[in-house]
Structures are given as structure tokens and as C-alpha cells.
Amino acid sequence: MTAHEAPGADPTGRDRISRIRLSRTHLPLATPISDAKVLTGRQRPMTEVVFLFAEITTSDGHEGIGFSYSKRAGGPGLYAHAVEIAPVLLGEDPNDIGRLWTKLVWAGASVGRSGLATQAVAAFDIALWDLKARRAGLPLAKLLGAHRDSVRCYNTSGGFLHTPTAQVLENATATLAAGIGGIKIKVGDPERGADLRRVAAVREHVGDGVPLMVDANQQWDRPTAQRMGRALEEFDLTWIEEPLDAYDAEGHAALAASLDTPVASGEMLASVAEHWELIRHRSVDVIQPDAPRVGGITQFLKLAALADHHQLQLAPHFAMEIHLHLAAAYPHEPWVEHFDWLEPLFTERLRTGDGRMHVPDRPGLGITLTEQARLWTRASHDVSAR
Known part of the structure; x- marks a missing residue:
């Protein structure tokens, strides 16, 4: 040498x-x-x-x-x-x-x-x-072929079940003030009335025009999901997330067909093949892949092509630093999930405003470790x- x-x-x-x-x-x-x-x-x-x-x-x-x-x-x-x-x-x-x-x-x-x-x-x-x-x-979104320079975003980190409802309402106010467009809260309390009261309080607080999602984290059985889905219809939810076990494609399909509220799932699946079961059974209206879980961007792009072909909405799970770029390259208007948990890891910050998260102009993912x-x-x- x-x-x-x-x-x-x-x-x-x-x-x-x-x-x-x-x-x-x-x-x-x-x-x-x-x-x-x-x-x-x-x-x-x-x-x-x-x-x-x-x-x-x-x-x-x-x-x-x-x-x-x-x-x-x-x-x-x-x-x-x-x-x-x-x-x-x-x-x-x-x-x-x-x-x-x-x-x-x-x-x-x-x-x-x-x-x-x-x-x-x-x-x-x-x-x-x-x-x-x-x-x-180039920013990764541009390399992939972006359809937009910003993506609708919603916050999850302010609505976990350990958080008292009064604090969830305060968090929602702060979230909207920060230019984030939607609010997602956790449900799945064994006492179903507690879930309904919590959702009602948030809907009243944010108003009818704010996108509101709920996430049961796979903890309902089929009858409970059906009852809760019907009870939640009145709140005009953007979607109900993971109402059933992530691998219950047939149960999700039956639920999605019976509700006006869209059904979302996919974050816990770890391959394109597993997501295909949801897609081919018409189990979801909103597919929620996670690039780090399915094997990276190469696999995510395969999955996005399948979702596009079947006219599904896309709302990638977590890791907004990656998923902002991938969502920006999806043909149909998607969502990206805002979590502030990862901010201490990275020197850069993602910008939100008018309900959207903006693709940074930095090359690549645009992140460096702190x-x-x-x-x-x-x-x-x-x-x-x-």
C-alpha cells in the first residue's frame, strides 16, 4: 500500500x-x-x-x-x-x-x-x-424524491396514561402552540369509562377542528374494540391505533369495515412480510411502519410502495428524525409522529409550524450526535x- x-x-x-x-x-x-x-x-x-x-x-x-x-x-x-x-x-x-x-x-x-x-x-x-x-x-427526502417539503405532524409524548388528564390538557395546549398539528392520547384503561371521559375532555379542550387520535397499544380484545370503536365515533377521531393484537389481521379487517373511524396499526411489526398481512386483508386504513424495526430504509421503501398501490394513508411510528424524510417522499399526504424524547441525542432540532414538520435542508438525515x-x-x- x-x-x-x-x-x-x-x-x-x-x-x-x-x-x-x-x-x-x-x-x-x-x-x-x-x-x-x-x-x-x-x-x-x-x-x-x-x-x-x-x-x-x-x-x-x-x-x-x-x-x-x-x-x-x-x-x-x-x-x-x-x-x-x-x-x-x-x-x-x-x-x-x-x-x-x-x-x-x-x-x-x-x-x-x-x-x-x-x-x-x-x-x-x-x-x-x-x-x-x-x-x-441532498437531504435524504430529496434524494428519495420528495413530494413535499413539510409533513403534517402530531404529538404523542404528552398523552401517556401515567399523565393526569389535567396535565394532558396542558400538554395539548403547549403542543398546538408549538406549531404541531394533532394530538394523540393513550387509551386502553381496563376501566373503559375512564378512556371515554379522557377522550371527551381532550376533544372539548382542543376543539372540533384539531386532529385527535387514540392509541390502545393492542390491549383490547375483539368485542371490546368493537364496543369502544362505536363509543368513540362521536369524537371524530383521525384514527384508532392498535385496537387489537398487532398480528390479528382478520380482527383488524372486521373492525375497520364496521367503523367510520379509520383504523391504524403496524408499528410493532418487524418485516415487510408481516405488514403485507395487514395490507392484503384490508386490515388498516393507516399503515404505521417503523424503519428501524422493519430493517431500515431499504425495506421501508418496499413497504411504502405496497401501501401506495393500495391507497393507504401512511403515518410512520416514532423516530421522526428518520421518518420525516420518508414521509415527505410518500405520494399521498402522510403524518409524522412528534416525540421530543430523542432531542438530547442530536445537536439539531426539527422545525414545526402551522401543523407541519419541515424537512431540514441539511444533507442526509441532517443529524449529528451530541x-x-x-x-x-x-x-x-x-x-x-x-
């Missing part, structure tokens, strides 16, 4: 992946978070979110960052799987994102091509798309070409 050649350089002059840094970062939450899964005893309150960050560098000095995450459990598993499969990327052309996704998945295919395995792959995939857009000098994020990192691993 000559003095001017970087490690991992290709003799043909093509750019190659030369270094990968993986980090497991634990983001603490100021207040333990409870939704219906806590009230039904299936989960404990959430106190942190664990992130898997992948930072990829090429022999020409280009960089990209991507992430996946886990709530309550699984973070160390994501990180361990990523450490094992990362070496297969060294020396590869970073442009070949589709081929590299397949290579990563098959490197760990003995533990499956869904769930934790593909969520680990997602961090690499998102980093490669970020790198490609940065190298092009020093605080580095301090919250409990494990890291470097893989470099020799």
Missing part, C-alpha cells in the same frame, strides 16, 4: 467501506412512561430507550450515521448481533445498499429475517442511506479494514 492510500482503499479507485463504529447508548427518560400494556400488567413502566448507533466511514472520507432502538428489553441483543455481522461490510461499495442489506441479513439468518436480527441490520442500512445523501449534498449521547454510551466497538 502506498503512503497516500487509506486503509480499505480499492486499487480501482472506487470508494469502499473502511470503518464502522457501533455504539450502545442508553437514553434515560425523565419520567417513567406507562401505556395500556402497563395497566394490564404485561409490561413495566419504561424508564429508558436503548439505541444502537452505526457510524460508517469510507476510504474517500464519506460518513453516514444510522440507528435502531429498543424499549424495555433487547438493546444489548441488538448491539451484540450488530457487532457479529458488521465485518461483512468492510471493503464493500457503500452505493450497493440493496445488495448489502441482503448480505447483512444472511450473515445472521440463522436467528431469522425479522425481529431483532433485522432491527440490527436497520442501523447499518440507515447509515448507508444517510451517507449516500450526504455525499450527494456529547451527551457519547456520555450515555455504555458499549462501543470499532471494525476497521487492515
Whole structure:
């Protein structure tokens, strides 16, 4: 190797992946978070979110960052799987994102091509798309082919079930004042009357013209979902989210066909194939994929094409730093979910106004990690070409 050649350089002059840094970062939450899964005893309150960050560098000095995450459990598993499969990327052309996704998945295919395995792959995939857009000098939305420069947005973080109704109302006021367009609150209280009183209070507080969504987090059975769906019709909801178990495609289909209120689901599914079950059964009016959960941007784009073909609304789950770009590239007017939880991790802020979130003009995803994020990192691993 000559003095001017970087490690991992290709003799043909093509750019190659030369270094990968993986980090497991634990983001603490100021207040333990409870939704219906806590009230039904299936989960404990959430106190942190664990992130898997992948930072990829090429022999020409280009960089990209991507992430996946886990709530309550699984973070160390994501990180361990990523450490094992990362070496297969060294020396590869970073442009070949589709081929590299397949290579990563098959490197760990003995533990499956869904769930934790593909969520680990997602961090690499998102980093490669970020790198490609940065190298092009374009926001990721523009690289993908944006249909709009801003996306309708709604807030979820102010409406969890651990929050008293009076505080939920205050949070809603602050949310709307910040230029966010809609309010989503959690339901699924075992005492159904409490849910109805809570929704009625929020609707009265924000008025009839404000988009309002509810989320039961899969905690209703079919009869309860039917009864609650009918009782909630009067509140003119934008959608009812996860009324049933995420894998109950037939139950969702029957419910969606019987209600005027749109039904939404998909956030807990971890592959395109799992989402296809919802789509082919006509189970949802609003599909809610999560790019870090389905395996990254490569898989999200496949799913978005299916959703577009079937004329579904799109409202990606969580991770607005990624999903803003993907929603902006969806042909039909979508929604993006505003969560302020991740703000301590990133130097940049996303701008909201007039009910919309605006695509930043920074290249790629437009995010860089803060020093605080580095301090919250409990494990890291470097893989470099020799």
C-alpha cells in the first residue's frame, strides 16, 4: 500500500467501506412512561430507550450515521448481533445498499429475517442511506424524491396514561402552540369509562377542528374494540391505533369495515412480510411502519410502495428524525409522529409550524450526535479494514 492510500482503499479507485463504529447508548427518560400494556400488567413502566448507533466511514472520507432502538428489553441483543455481522461490510461499495442489506441479513439468518436480527441490520442500512445523501449534498427526502417539503405532524409524548388528564390538557395546549398539528392520547384503561371521559375532555379542550387520535397499544380484545370503536365515533377521531393484537389481521379487517373511524396499526411489526398481512386483508386504513424495526430504509421503501398501490394513508411510528424524510417522499399526504424524547441525542432540532414538520435542508438525515449521547454510551466497538 502506498503512503497516500487509506486503509480499505480499492486499487480501482472506487470508494469502499473502511470503518464502522457501533455504539450502545442508553437514553434515560425523565419520567417513567406507562401505556395500556402497563395497566394490564404485561409490561413495566419504561424508564429508558436503548439505541444502537452505526457510524460508517469510507476510504474517500464519506460518513453516514444510522440507528435502531429498543424499549424495555433487547438493546444489548441488538448491539451484540450488530457487532457479529458488521465485518461483512468492510471493503464493500457503500452505493450497493440493496445488495448489502441482503448480505447483512444472511450473515445472521440463522436467528431469522425479522425481529431483532433485522432491527440490527436497520442501523447499518440507515447509515448507508444517510451517507449516500450526504455525499450527494441532498437531504435524504430529496434524494428519495420528495413530494413535499413539510409533513403534517402530531404529538404523542404528552398523552401517556401515567399523565393526569389535567396535565394532558396542558400538554395539548403547549403542543398546538408549538406549531404541531394533532394530538394523540393513550387509551386502553381496563376501566373503559375512564378512556371515554379522557377522550371527551381532550376533544372539548382542543376543539372540533384539531386532529385527535387514540392509541390502545393492542390491549383490547375483539368485542371490546368493537364496543369502544362505536363509543368513540362521536369524537371524530383521525384514527384508532392498535385496537387489537398487532398480528390479528382478520380482527383488524372486521373492525375497520364496521367503523367510520379509520383504523391504524403496524408499528410493532418487524418485516415487510408481516405488514403485507395487514395490507392484503384490508386490515388498516393507516399503515404505521417503523424503519428501524422493519430493517431500515431499504425495506421501508418496499413497504411504502405496497401501501401506495393500495391507497393507504401512511403515518410512520416514532423516530421522526428518520421518518420525516420518508414521509415527505410518500405520494399521498402522510403524518409524522412528534416525540421530543430523542432531542438530547442530536445537536439539531426539527422545525414545526402551522401543523407541519419541515424537512431540514441539511444533507442526509441532517443529524449529528451530541456529547451527551457519547456520555450515555455504555458499549462501543470499532471494525476497521487492515
